Amino acid sequence: DVKVTQSSRYLVKRTGEKVFLECVQDMDHENMFWYRQDPGLGLRLIYFSYDVKMKEKGDIPEGYSVSREKKERFSLILESASTNQTSMYLCASSPRTSGGPNTGELFFGEGSRLTVL
Amino acid sequence: QQPVQSPQAVILREGEDAVINCSSSKALYSVHWYRQKHGEAPVFLMILLKGGEQKGHDKISASFNEKKQQSSLYLTASQLSYSGTYFCGTENIPTSYGKLTFGQGTILTVHP
Numbered sequence: 001d002v003k004v005t006q007s008s009r010y011l012v013k014r015t016g017e018k019v020f021l022e023c024v025q026d027m028d029h030e031n032m033f034w035y036r037q038d039p040g041l042g043l044r045l046i047y048f049s050y051d052v053k054m055k056e057k058g059d060i061p062e063g064y065s066v067s068r069e070k071k072e073r074f075s076l077i078l079e080s081a082s083t084n085q086t087s088m089y090l091c092a093s094s095p096r097t098s099g100g101p102n103t104g105e106l107f108f109g110e111g112s113r114l115t116v117l
Numbered sequence: 118q119q120p121v122q123s124p125q126a127v128i129l130r131e132g133e134d135a136v137i138n139c140s141s142s143k144a145l146y147s148v149h150w151y152r153q154k155h156g157e158a159p160v161f162l163m164i165l166l167k168g169g170e171q172k173g174h175d176k177i178s179a180s181f182n183e184k185k186q187q188s189s190l191y192l193t194a195s196q197l198s199y200s201g202t203y204f205c206g207t208e209n210i211p212t213s214y215g216k217l218t219f220g221q222g223t224i225l226t227v228h229p
Contacts, residue, residue, distance in 0.1 A: 059218065097215075
């Protein structure tokens with residue numbers, strides 16, 4: 001069974017702390033994504049990666065950075081957490097489609113709910 | 118820019134039908150539909166591509182009007198298991214990595 005695992009389901013941090021959110025997939029997927037989910041706003045893309053050490057900004061990258069040192073692992077980093085980063089964070093992965101545009105589904109993790117006090 | 122979904126919420130009784138719409142202000146290459154049950158990960162339902170190709174769920178259907186930049190998801194004879202939040206995700210240009218922009222979601226509640 002395919003799996004995307006997010007290391008922490010619930011985290012509580014203080015303003016200014018550095019926060020690491022980890023995501024591991026066991027499907028050998030090339031593409032990995034970090035989304036933020038907020039009520040009424042849906043899912044918004046923070047960063048994505050299409051290969052090891054490669055990263056691209058999404059729609060709301062400010063205040064975040066990412067790291068992809070191994071194919072299976074994609075980390076989201078909040079350098080200095082702020083209260084407006086309180087949210088649900090979802091990691092996803094998908095295979096690269098060779099020879100044409102991507103028609104693959106995204107496989108999501110169950111999410112990490114971060115509260116910044 | 119995020120696609121706009123309508124309605125924001127819908128309440129049904131078992132057996133009733135529902136339509137969820139997804140509209141974009143830009144030309145679309147593909148539309149993806151996902152369902153998220155409470156406390157769970159979003160799950161892929163289907164993808165519709167420019168030109169008419171579809172891949173996905175047997176019991177849920179969808180349409181894609183390229184000219185109007187819209188997609189609709191049709192849920193017929195709803196079951197309790199259909200409850201959840203439905204998201205459309207769109208791509209404006211084809212890529213090899215499938216970077217999606219999601220709508221704000223539609224909450225569907227099915228009662229017995």
